[in-house]
Amino acid sequence: MKKEICITILLLPLLFSCIREKNKLYTSNLSKKIDTISYSYKGFNNGLRLDLLSDGRFINEDYLFSCMGGGKRKKVFGVYRKDSLKLILVPKTIELKEYKDNLLMNAITTNLNYGVDSLKIKTEFQMVKWGGNEYLLSAVFDYGWSSEEENDYIRFADYFNSALEPETSGRYLVKRTKDSIKSDFDLQQIPVKWQGLFLKEPMVVKVKGIKKIIDPDDQEVIFWRIELDKGKTDGVNTDLRFYTKDKEFFIIIDSVLENRSLGRSLPYSSLPKKFRINSELRTKWN
Structure with missing residues (x-):
């Protein structure tokens, strides 16, 4: 019996040491932050x-x-x-x-x-x-x-x-x-x-046609259909946006032909005062 007690006493430090190492490893794993x-x-x-x-x-x-x-x-x-x-x-x-x-x-x-x-x-x-x-x-x-x-x-x-x-x-x-x-x-x-899709310089176009479109489902909603003087051969593609200089009015291209293109505006009740045939639009103004 005394012999067993002595062996137990001798093993206790080793047991506590293992527990400490296990706790240290567990704590270390918890402290690892997942960024x-x-x-x-x-x-x-x-x-x-x-x-x-x-x-x-x-x-x-x-x-x-x-x-x-x-x-x-x-x-x-x-x-x-x-x-x-x-x-x-x-x-x-x-x-x-x-x-x-x-x-x-x-x-x-x-x-x-x-x-x-x-x-x-x-x-x-x-x-x-x-x-x-x-x-x-x-x-x-x-x-x-x-x-x-x-x-x-x-x-x-x-x-x-x-x-x-x-x-x-x-x-x-x-x-x-x-x-x-x-x-x-x-x-x-x-x-x-x-x-080839990326323009190295801003594109400049001129307005060739303007058409007023009234939403058939809501007579108070007005869009504008704008025809431009450049098309596929000039690098125009759908979803390209063209702005007035003050950026108060812009159109999104939705139809592209060889030498001309058509764009639609967001709902605007009226056009800018200076916006007319031959007005200039650009993809980006400096």
């Missing part, structure tokens, strides 16, 4: 968000809500690989929430493994930088959002040409800095295939 880098886009009742966790996991969120109530919120979970130029996502699972009304707590949640075609996401991105802004651009055409053949490079070019970037972004992922960006954009970052 997150977030890229996002936020539009009217819709948005995108991609969180890259420092432990190698990602969360990709895409949501769309209706003005009349209801909507969807899709989250895709998985792991990622990233270097200074590319990001590759490897999706694993999906959480889909469907809302039937404006009450966010009334959601039908479905969890499933990744692979359903209608729920797939973009998985390969190029990392593009402009000042402190960092963009994730994919060459995959996004048919689910627009009837046009559009991808992130096309949308980014539209916002670049219209001088909305680097302050405002379209439907693509960006990690934005609060500092103002004064440097020129390095076009060499963009793949050669898409570089």
Whole structure:
């Protein structure tokens, strides 16, 4: 009995030492902070968000809500690989929430493994930088959002040409800095295939036709249809924006012919006083 007591006494320091080391390891693991880098886009009742966790996991969120109530919120979970130029996502699972009304707590949640075609996401991105802004651009055409053949490079070019970037972004992922960006954009970052979409100089056009359009569903809503003197041969493309010098009036191109193009305005009850045939519009005014 005495022998057993002596052995127990001799083993106690070793036991306490093991417990201390185990507690130290547990505490160390708890203290490891999981950092997150977030890229996002936020539009009217819709948005995108991609969180890259420092432990190698990602969360990709895409949501769309209706003005009349209801909507969807899709989250895709998985792991990622990233270097200074590319990001590759490897999706694993999906959480889909469907809302039937404006009450966010009334959601039908479905969890499933990744692979359903209608729920797939973009998985390969190029990392593009402009000042402190960092963009994730994919060459995959996004048919689910627009009837046009559009991808992130096309949308980014539209916002670049219209001088909305680097302050405002379209439907693509960006990690934005609060500092103002004064440097020129390095076009060499963009793949050669898409570089032709980016205007090296602001485009100048003249108005060749003006047509007033009244919304048939609401007689008080007035749009303006503007014909311009430049078209496809001059580098005009759909979604390009042209502004008056004071930026109080602008049009968005929606039809492009060889030597002319047509654009639509937002609802305006009247045109600017000096806006007439041969008035000048530009993608960007210095």
